[in-house]
Amino acid sequence: MQSEFWLERWRNQQIGFHQERINPHLEAHWPALDAKAGTRVFVPLCGKSRDMLWLAAQGYRVTGIELSPLAVEAFFAESDLAPTRRHQGIFEVCSAGEIEIFCGDFFALSAEDLAGVTAVYDRASLVALPPDMRQRYAAHMAHLLPPDVQILLVTFDYSQDEMSGPPFAVSEDEVHGLYDDTFAIRKLADLDALAENARFRQAGLTRLRERVFVLHRR
Numbered sequence: 758m759q760s761e762f763w764l765e766r767w768r769n770q771q772i773g774f775h776q777e778r779i780n781p782h783l784e785a786h787w788p789a790l791d792a793k794a795g796t797r798v799f800v801p802l803c804g805k806s807r808d809m810l811w812l813a814a815q816g817y818r819v820t821g822i823e824l825s826p827l828a829v830e831a832f833f834a835e836s837d838l839a840p841t842r843r844h845q846g847i848f849e850v851c852s853a854g855e856i857e858i859f860c861g862d863f864f865a866l867s868a869e870d871l872a873g874v875t876a877v878y879d880r881a882s883l884v885a886l887p888p889d890m891r892q893r894y895a896a897h898m899a900h901l902l903p904p905d906v907q908i909l910l911v912t913f914d915y916s917q918d919e920m921s922g923p924p925f926a927v928s929e930d931e932v933h934g935l936y937d938d939t940f941a942i943r944k945l946a947d948l949d950a951l952a953e954n955a956r957f958r959q960a961g962l963t964r965l966r967e968r969v970f971v972l973h974r975r
């Protein structure tokens with residue numbers, strides 16, 4: 758999926774994925790990871806997710822990455838935070854308090870950029886990418902992340918024939934195919950999400966599963 762697709766989405770404010778409330782799966786399942794407060798949590802493809810505020814409030818240092826500068830600016834403005842700016846390699850990094858957001862392409866991050874990360878919160882990131890990019894995403898994630906890292910992964914699954922993504926359908930088998938070599942995977946929740954997602958019903962979906970996994974680095 759081209760970067761321009763997402764930049765355009767943000768320019769046109771087509772951001773139906775954004776949630777005003779903290780994601781309930783994050784609140785419910787974060788304790789399944791034993792990430793120590795004070796350590797660093799990575800939020801890939803973070804948009805302007807308010808979940809970063811929740812993680813910071815739990816005592817973590819939060820590092821996001823987001824392609825769209827509009828999303829990064831909106832995050833800090835809507836959180837009443839005035840970010841400072843620095844350059845790290847090719848990235849502009851905006852930070853305020855315990856939250857920093859790298860503005861740019863996830864695939865350009867290096868392992869040095871994520872040194873010390875103990876946990877990852879991936880909601881609507883894997884499902885934002887088409888199949889070939891999901892392979893690259895999982896491989897890059899495994900390359901980037903330190904040993905002993907854990908991931909809380911939230912995915913959607915439906916019949917891809919009923920709707921073209923994003924969000925793309927990511928099956929349980931695909932999660933295993935992407936990560937089995939590098940992570941031990943445990944499913945924490947498997948929910949019928951159609952009732953509470955009117956926009957997906959209107960798009961024609963007849964089935965929508967939302968799944969939550971915890972992944973531990975092998």
Ligand SMILES: C[S@@+](CC[C@H](N)C(=O)[O-])C[C@H]1O[C@@H](n2cnc3c(N)ncnc32)[C@H](O)[C@@H]1O
Pocket residue numbers: 760763764774775776801802803804805806822823824825828861862863864880881882885923
């Ligand atoms: C479906 S949204 C999810 C945002 C966020 N995780 C949330 O829960 O609200 C996907 C986000 O990924 C960003 N994105 C897409 N490709 C990216 C890339 N290669 N590097 C960094 N960000 C990217 C998009 O701009 C968009 O904000």
